[in-house]
Amino acid sequence: MPPRTVVIGVDSSTQSTKAAVTDTETGELLAVGRAPHVVTGEGGARETDPEVWWRALCDAVAAGLKESGLSASSVTGIAVAGQQHGLVTLDGTGRPLRPALLWNDTRSAPQAAALVAELGGAEAWTARTGTVPVASMTATKWRWLRENDPENAAATASVRLPHDFLTERLAGVAATDPGDASGTCWYSTATGAYDPELLDLLGLDVSMLPEVAATGGTRIGSLTEAAAEALGLPAGIAVAAGTGDNMSAAVGLGLGGAGLLDHPVLSLGTSGTVFAASRTRPASTALSGFAAADGTYLPLACTLNCTLAVDKVAGLLGLHRDDATPGGEAVLLPYLDGERTPDLPRSSGLLTGLRHDTTPQQLLGAAYEGAAFTVLRALDELLRACGLDPADPEVAGRPLRLIGGGAQGRTWVETVRRLSGRPLIVPGSGELVALGAAALAASAAGGGDPVAIATRWNAKSDTTDAELPPVERDMETWERVGSVLDTAAEPLLGG
Numbered sequence: 001m002p003p004r005t006v007v008i009g010v011d012s013s014t015q016s017t018k019a020a021v022t023d024t025e026t027g028e029l030l031a032v033g034r035a036p037h038v039v040t041g042e043g044g045a046r047e048t049d050p051e052v053w054w055r056a057l058c059d060a061v062a063a064g065l066k067e068s069g070l071s072a073s074s075v076t077g078i079a080v081a082g083q084q085h086g087l088v089t090l091d092g093t094g095r096p097l098r099p100a101l102l103w104n105d106t107r108s109a110p111q112a113a114a115l116v117a118e119l120g121g122a123e124a125w126t127a128r129t130g131t132v133p134v135a136s137m138t139a140t141k142w143r144w145l146r147e148n149d150p151e152n153a154a155a156t157a158s159v160r161l162p163h164d165f166l167t168e169r170l171a172g173v174a175a176t177d178p179g180d181a182s183g184t185c186w187y188s189t190a191t192g193a194y195d196p197e198l199l200d201l202l203g204l205d206v207s208m209l210p211e212v213a214a215t216g217g218t219r220i221g222s223l224t225e226a227a228a229e230a231l232g233l234p235a236g237i238a239v240a241a242g243t244g245d246n247m248s249a250a251v252g253l254g255l256g257g258a259g260l261l262d263h264p265v266l267s268l269g270t271s272g273t274v275f276a277a278s279r280t281r282p283a284s285t286a287l288s289g290f291a292a293a294d295g296t297y298l299p300l301a302c303t304l305n306c307t308l309a310v311d312k313v314a315g316l317l318g319l320h321r322d323d324a325t326p327g328g329e330a331v332l333l334p335y336l337d338g339e340r341t342p343d344l345p346r347s348s349g350l351l352t353g354l355r356h357d358t359t360p361q362q363l364l365g366a367a368y369e370g371a372a373f374t375v376l377r378a379l380d381e382l383l384r385a386c387g388l389d390p391a392d393p394e395v396a397g398r399p400l401r402l403i404g405g406g407a408q409g410r411t412w413v414e415t416v417r418r419l420s421g422r423p424l425i426v427p428g429s430g431e432l433v434a435l436g437a438a439a440l441a442a443s444a445a446g447g448g449d450p451v452a453i454a455t456r457w458n459a460k461s462d463t464t465d466a467e468l469p470p471v472e473r474d475m476e477t478w479e480r481v482g483s484v485l486d487t488a489a490e491p492l493l494g495g
């Protein structure tokens with residue numbers, strides 16, 4: 001038998017880094033090393049020092065390798081999938097000038113509105129980039145930095161996304177991929193390249209940006225001596241371009257571009273996201289028309305308040321996260337970070353329907369319902385924007401794949417099941433972002449299409465997906481939460 005070879009797929013997300021040591025032949029996750037991140041900021045600010053991500057990557061890789069019991073010489077490649085949109089600004093030596101502004105930092109909402117107006121409206125952005133700028137998008141953060149931290153903006157030699165900052169540390173090459181590039185709002189999904197007029201509008205020179213590799217699985221270079229020493233891996237192994245975390249999860253699920261929204265995915269992490277791989281370029285102002293890691297498409301909608309917001313409510317109530325019951329009359333919109341979908345960047349949390357007999361368990365259940373409702377309504381809007389009727393029994397009957405940390409939680413699964421009335425699939429692998437990154441690394445190391453590699457791995461996997469048949473949809477709760485959101489959006493949530 002030839003010696004076992006492995007690749008390392010890294011998920012560098014908002015709250016932590018996970019490094020999955022993955023068997024190249026079978027896709028088995030032999031070990032997952034983890035290291036936490038620190039997010040700072042008050043009000044709308046959310047920042048992390050990119051050096052924190054780098055140290056976490058080194059720690060997570062070392063922990064994963066140790067747990068696997070394998071020698072470093074069995075590793076043939078590495079790829080990083082990162083939280084999308086963050087603005088990393090570097091000096092001429094590649095050092096971060098300041099902490100990165102994260103995807104859930106809402107301070108750039110005024111800059112987003114100004115950019116939409118300057119280009120002539122939302123449709124103009126959709127036609128060019130596929131996506132209308134909201135406070136999450138990198139372009140709005142760069143504009144914010146120029147207006148609010150002009151010294152650091154002027155000193156910026158290069159601009160990176162979180163994943164391509166880390167990839168550059170690994171390989172010494174400035175590269176990104178179509179998927180994560182499409183979340184900047186200065187890359188065009190129509191042309192597959194940076195949009196020179198948008199770069200002018202934003203005051204960015206193309207020399208400040210990484211090259212866009214053909215796909216996230218492209219081998220963009222080799223692990224440098226310095227990175228090899230920091231990670232305890234052999235120098236010279238393949239480094240893939242990597243991608244954004246949602247794009248990577250699509251790869252890990254083996255979802256190549258299909259029909260629009262054929263295979264919807266719902267991710268429950270710090271963000272709640274809904275997306276699907278597609279061969280058709282989405283063009284609607286009601287969704288983010290991102291590219292997938294291979295330059296096909298990944299229509300997506302994202303909420304800012306999901307697992308972290310619900311855990312916060314559990315903490316305030318002194319409850320374990322699974323000590324929840326349905327909310328009854330209580331409605332809790334847990335928009336603790338402002339909200340992106342719907343676009344209410346200045347909103348805060350809202351509680352209504354409180355009675356003498358409301359229990360703490362119901363309040364926690366109401367927080368789950370508010371967060372799940374928000375992301376499920378975003379799914380309905382995504383379907384509509386793609387020309388599909390969410391009420392059509394065939395569309396409503398398509399199973400929803402549930403991933404992210406929250407998919408491991410009983411109450412999350414039950415709440416999504418009850419409020420959606422859809423069949424659910426909870427994949428056996430709990431680390432789909434890292435698995436997708438491992439498939440990108442395997443492609444960079446040995447060739448082959450990353451989606452085909454992940455599909456082959458999933459077919460061989462001895463973990464089984466949980467398939468949950470639909471339950472009757474809880475329309476009463478759905479309508480109660482919807483009506484609070486619709487009537488409160490303007491006056492109370494501060495849209």
Ligand SMILES: Nc1ncnc2c1ncn2[C@@H]1O[C@H](COP(=O)(O)OP(=O)(O)O)[C@@H](O)[C@H]1O
Pocket residue numbers: 013014015016268269270271307308311321404405406407408409410412
């Ligand atoms: N067993 C569980 N039950 C419910 N929630 C969970 C469970 N395990 C993890 N989580 C939630 O998952 C979140 C982390 O998920 P993850 O997808 O890794 O987030 P991110 O990608 O944003 O860093 C945490 O906020 C935590 O609340």
Ligand SMILES: O=C(CO)[C@@H](O)[C@H](O)COP(=O)(O)O
Pocket residue numbers: 013014015082083084085103136183244245246269270271272273288300302
């Ligand atoms: O902004 C988006 C998608 O557009 C988020 O989904 C980020 O990519 C962060 O993801 P998590 O840390 O929640 O996984």
